[in-house]
Amino acid sequence: MSRPSFSPVFVLFRASLCALSALPVASSAADASPATIDWVADATFLRERLPGLHPNLYHTLGAEAFARKLDAFIADRRSSEAERVLQLAQIVAAIGEGHTRLTLPLAPQARLFPTHAPTEPANVTQFTQFPLRLESTSDGYVVAAATDQMKVALGSVLVAIDARPVDDVVKRLGSLVHHDNAAQRRYLMASFLVVPEILHARGITGAVDRATWTFRDRRGKRLSLPIQALPSSQELNWNNLPNSSNALRNRNTDRDIWFENFPAADAIYVRLRQIADDRSSGERFSDFSNRLLTAINHGPQQRLIIDLRGNSGGNSSLVWPLVTGLVRSEKLTRPGALYVIVDGGTFSAAVDLVADLEKATPAIIVGERTGGSPNSYGDSRRLQLPSSGLTVRVSTRYTQGSHGEDRRNTVKPQIDAPLTQTDFLDGSDSALAAIVQRSSMIALPNGRWRGTVAFRYLDAQVDARIQDGGSGLAGWITMPEVGVAETQLDGLHFADTWLHAELKLERSTSRIELLQAREHLTGWIEYQGRPYPMVLYRVNADASD
Known part of the structure; x- marks a missing residue:
């Protein structure tokens, strides 16, 4: 789950130390039976080693609070072995980020907490x-x-x-x-x-x-x-x-990376379960990216859907050819042409990819909030405790996937579409259904619209009114978070499902391009040469309110 540091100027050319981060930090774990585990030695080892590995160990839990937790752990002589393991897990979790964690003593066959690097067996009773x-x-x-x-x-x-x-x-x-x-x-x-x-x-x-x-x-x-x-x-x-097994997101379970045609949205659907070379076919991620870009640029499909749900990361240095190819694709700069689906399992290098696409493309984010932060600690190293043999994974660097001033701890989707019980029972998919809704059935744009524009890392509220003035369409837009009071749109016209307009600001003019589909407008507003994704929903069909 590599998360490399980089200068935001070089968004598309980041490097990863994922392969190096898989190397363990030796601790000479002793052979021990559960009855002879020296928990004091393990706690002391953590106290001494964690501050030197983690770049900012006390960013959430202060140094004194961390020390008190270890002191209480050492003083406890009555808890069972399982309770001791979980006490350590709780202390490590209190550090406050997803890459730093204690790996619970479960057999690999359980596949409950998969990791990118193997975990040495511990000297405690297996859960x-x-x-x-x-x-x-x-x-x-x-x-x-x-x-x-x-x-x-x-x-x-x-x-x-x-x-x-x-x-x-x-x-x-x-x-x-x-x-x-x-x-x-x-x-x-x-x-x-x-x-x-x-x-x-x-x-x-x-x-x-x-x-x-x-x-x-x-x-x-x-x-x-x-x-x-x-x-x-x-x-x-x-x-x-x-039905759930047949759902598009769950197909090809033996493949980490694959894509196929999705006619319902006139799209290519891409499933990325890891940011890595495919383990079953051996296809390199770079070759996969080239094959995908060729398909979207030369094929008839008008949209690309990248599904990152459950993607816990991998090697983020692999994604820059894909990102640069998406940026250069003229087809994908059109409004509503690029969608990214995320959820609470989207983490680490997968969130790095989301952050890259946020910065460099007008991608529409769909699904649920990501499990990873766009700026966070990562590149974890394995630290094996000397007596119990338990493995603690420790972040070793702070990585900046987004702007330096971005304080979000998650990426919020513009289109909220979490999976439901019905999705599992019927084999449906709320996220794909939301995308399909924005890909068909033309409706006139007259009326009141509300939604958001993803301006850098800020979700700015948008309120728009469109009406037919007899001689043509007239419209007004308000975006208070970015300082736009109600302003009339210039050059507003609607042709072949597309809504085009210009917004004159104090020092520049921004172009707005939106795709009309059912009760939705999906597209972007261009500011200083960069398109920012905009998603609007119809409030009602009467502009007089």
Whole structure:
């Protein structure tokens, strides 16, 4: 999950140290049984080594607060081994960013917290797993996969665990989850919820090896199931919802990077699960980028959709040929031609790509808030604790993916379209549906419009009025956050689904290009030679309000 530092002037030519960041920091971990683990030695090791590795360890949690947490950990002689592991995870999570984290002792077969570099086995008892997998949606945590015994719960929303409401469960687990922001914490919580040791240590379940889970189906009917914990090393036979498996975002699960035609939006749909060479085919990311750019520039499709949902990163130095190619594509500078789909799993190098596209193209961001920050700490190194053998991943640099003054801890989509329970059950996709809505069905632009323009890293509110004045269209626009009081638009005309206008400012004239589709206007406003994406929604069809 590499995040290289760079000067913002050279947006398109950043380099990554991802390969170097995969190298472990040696600690000579000793062979130890659970009964002989020296937790004091591990805590002391963290106290001594973390400040020298992390560029700003106390950016969120002050030095004194960090020291107090380690002191309390050392003083605790009564907690179980699992509780000690989770206490360390909580201390590391309190540092306050997504790259710095303790890797829980789960077998790789569980695939709960995938990493770009392997983790050495720890000297503690391996955590177990409950035989189901959850995904965060706008309706709650949906059962996305389950074993044969649990498949009756597929597609249902989690309501409670051992009679504790899910909101209470999430609150109790919150401090364990490493995160850049709330979106990433919510996304990762789906994995924390299915680890029995976590639930038991936090007082949610009465036993560490079993619990009663309660779900709600789409009709509102509740179902309670007793679920037994299984070893995390056990290979499980997973069942998925057939419709969900056929959804475009879930196809080609053996491929990390792929694209295909998406006729519903007259687009090419690109799925990037990692910023990396494809592991199954061996195709290099640079070759993939060239193949994609050739397809969009010479093919009949009018739009490009890049899906980065669940993309935890990779090597951000690989993306600059793709970004430069997208910037140079005349087809993709048209209003509503380039869309990027993101969610709480979009992190690290994937957010770097989003930040590049924000700065250099009029891309429309769709979906949910990203799990990563455009400016954040990254390039994590592995630090193995000397006695327990647990691995802590530690950020080693601050990376600036956006403008230096950008204080956002997430990238907010202009078009909010989170996945829903219905998406899993029916195989639909709210984000793609939102894009399709903006790609068809012409409607006259007369009326009142509201929305946003993504001006650098600021979502500025837009209010516009358009009316037919008899001799042609007339329109006015207001953007208070960027200092534009209500101003009449010049040269406003509507032709072949496109709305064209000019906005005269004090020192310059900005061009506005918007695509009309149904009750939406999607496009950009040009300022100082750079197009900034604009998304507007019709308030009502009568301009007289």
